[in-house]
Ligand code: SF4
């Protein structure tokens with residue numbers, strides 16, 4: 250298996266067996282992966298909610314740039330790509346178009 | 349003190365102690381629960397429901413070998429219905445693709461498969477079971493064939509650590525996304541075999557170096573989780589991330605403990621799922637409150653700035669080695685009992701290879 254490299258052109262979705270849901274007990278979003286529990290912060294939750302297996306990373310960045318017009322687009326682009334790359338390296342993301 | 353008690357994150361469901369393997373470092377207690385004492389399916393279902401209600405997010409079905417139980421698929425199904433994320437911890441020597449299909453259909457999310465070595469000779473000898481290694485290879489392929497994510501778990505020690513590079517290659521070849529390389533922890537069976545298992549300092553350094561370089565090379569392909577043997581550490585590990593903070597464990601007979609070795613603490617009154625709800629046990633039992641937080645700590649932990657980092661280390665190790673579960677973990681170089689560890693390390697330099705295999709007493 251090769252490393253999944255994230256760019257603006259990537260279309261991503263959660264890998265199978267990843268569960269991203271709201272936890273009623275703790276009143277927060279959680280992400281569960283094999284033997285790993287992640288507690289995404291507000292920013293990550295927002296990005297993950299925009300990720301549907303069809304929308305490209307570039308479009309997600311545009312949406313966030315429009316929402317947070319006070320932040321420069323390059324900064325948002327860098328943060329989003331870095332966060333998604335980190336999740337991809339943890340095996341949490343998969344390619345949205347293939348398989 | 350009494351800071352708020354958080355709900356647990358994970359449940360280790362040890363559904364049986366039965367296992368076709370006989371690993372000399374098995375983490376099960378020396379006093380194994382017999383089949384006739386195992387909780388029946390209905391009681392396990394109730395445990396799972398109560399765990400989810402209490403706030404548990406993940407359940408690890410473990411043992412022994414959980415696949416000896418005919419009702420395992422039903423229990424996985426119950427866990428899924430409760431919204432629990434389920435993981436199967438198996439030796440992969442019973443069953444294969446057909447069983448895995450049923451588990452996947454019931455909502456299983458992940459399989460963690462143990463290997464004892466990188467070769468059949470070594471693997472079968474350590475497991476104490478002929479053809480174990482070959483069955484495991486076939487099982488790993490079946491896991492991937494049904495599309496479940498796979499983690500390999502290898503317990504390393506003096507007699508197999510030389511094959512670590514091959515074990516990692518094996519994980520990649522079997523399409524595992526993760527490998528857990530754990531040095532033996534010395535409780536129960538492993539403590540009885542410590543002389544034959546504890547690696548030398550040179551072996552440990554070589555293994556650690558290999559893990560570091562390989563981790564970088566396989567980034568994004570294989571995640572390597574590495575647990576060092578605490579006998580060579582200066583400070584103890586944060587055992588279970590603290591007593592009664594995140595984990596609870598239910599034994600085959602329904603005892604509820606903060607960690608899988610806790611029953612070795614002789615004077616701990618261990619509650620049972622038959623005595624009350626999991627929530628009651630988690631928040632109110634003597635067993636879970638005994639070493640919670642920092643209030644119970646004597647010196648040197650009491651005034652140490654790491655007391656909320658490692659929580660004084662492992663209670664079971666303190667009991668086993670220093671004879672008192674409330675002392676600092678002897679692994680800590682600040683512990684007054686630290687010389688016990690130093691002696692064991694020195695002994696590791698003289699070789700012994702004979703195992704005492706696990707068995708029902
Ligand atoms: S450590 Fe070995 S003997 Fe013990 S339960 Fe696991 S596979 Fe069985």
Ligand code: SF4
Nearest residue numbers: 649652654655660680
């Ligand atoms: S003295 Fe206690 S708290 Fe401090 S490092 Fe040692 S075991 Fe941990």
